[in-house]
Amino acid sequence: MAIIDSKLHEVAAKDPKNKLRFATIHTGPKGKAPELTVSALQGAQAGSPPANVRRWRVQLGLKDNLGELDLEDFYRDETVGGLPAIVVDMIGPGSAEKMRPMEEPGPAGPAFKFEAPKGWKEVPPNQFSSLSFLIVEKDKKAIVTVSELQGDGGGLLENVNRWRKQVGLGPIDATQADALPEIVIDSLKAKLVDVTGTGPNVPPERNRILGAVLLRANQAVFFKLTGPRDFVGQQQSAFETFLKSIRFGG
Numbered sequence: 001m002a003i004i005d006s007k008l009h010e011v012a013a014k015d016p017k018n019k020l021r022f023a024t025i026h027t028g029p030k031g032k033a034p035e036l037t038v039s040a041l042q043g044a045q046a047g048s049p050p051a052n053v054r055r056w057r058v059q060l061g062l063k064d065n066l067g068e069l070d071l072e073d074f075y076r077d078e079t080v081g082g083l084p085a086i087v088v089d090m091i092g093p094g095s096a097e098k099m100r101p102m103e104e105p106g107p108a109g110p111a112f113k114f115e116a117p118k119g120w121k122e123v124p125p126n127q128f129s130s131l132s133f134l135i136v137e138k139d140k141k142a143i144v145t146v147s148e149l150q151g152d153g154g155g156l157l158e159n160v161n162r163w164r165k166q167v168g169l170g171p172i173d174a175t176q177a178d179a180l181p182e183i184v185i186d187s188l189k190a191k192l193v194d195v196t197g198t199g200p201n202v203p204p205e206r207n208r209i210l211g212a213v214l215l216r217a218n219q220a221v222f223f224k225l226t227g228p229r230d231f232v233g234q235q236q237s238a239f240e241t242f243l244k245s246i247r248f249g250g
Helices: 049-059 068-074 155-166 174-178 229-245
Strands: 009-012 021-026 035-039 075-080 083-088 120-123 131-137 140-150 182-185 188-196 208-216 219-227
Touching (some): 049 083, 131 229, 155 188, 182 208, 182 229, 219 229
Antiparallel strands (some): 021 035, 120 131, 131 140, 188 208, 208 219
């Protein structure tokens, strides 16, 4: 065992069942503290980011019922040692094989008051959202999610480019992001984002995102309306009315 510091211990992988594991790092007493594992894979063996997120969701006891565009909400791009990396952050009840059955932890709910537009049905949010709505009209469907994160949540540019990527568009730069139109939410200025993609990998039922990014004191709030291009356009007025109805506590 090689000691990394007074608390972290690195263990070389010698278990024949874990031939792909490069190292295991224990942050405290084995079995009682978080464990970090490092695996070195190449080519197709490594899998795509969505494939790995699905695998980890199952390991956390979550359902593998999300499409690739939904899975992108659970990871973000970072730079590690000068190289591109992807950070994944998820919480689940744990594998049913290792832990007793329990309810999947739910969000605490939004930290603001609001008025839901007519026809918007509030539905249970996912683990990264504090509020969700489903909008259905005949054969058309759109989804509204609200996420509240501490700090800047990655900032304006990173999140705008993440949404652009989800509809098959390339990134923009900071100057272009700063030039996006604004909308006032509870006396605070937020940036409006409206992106539509038409690429072969973008499903028509999710090819437009209308969103707002609000950066307030030590918190970032992301409002996102996703659905077919024309239907999202029909809901734009209701979406903006919803944003203007929001009132934060304190």
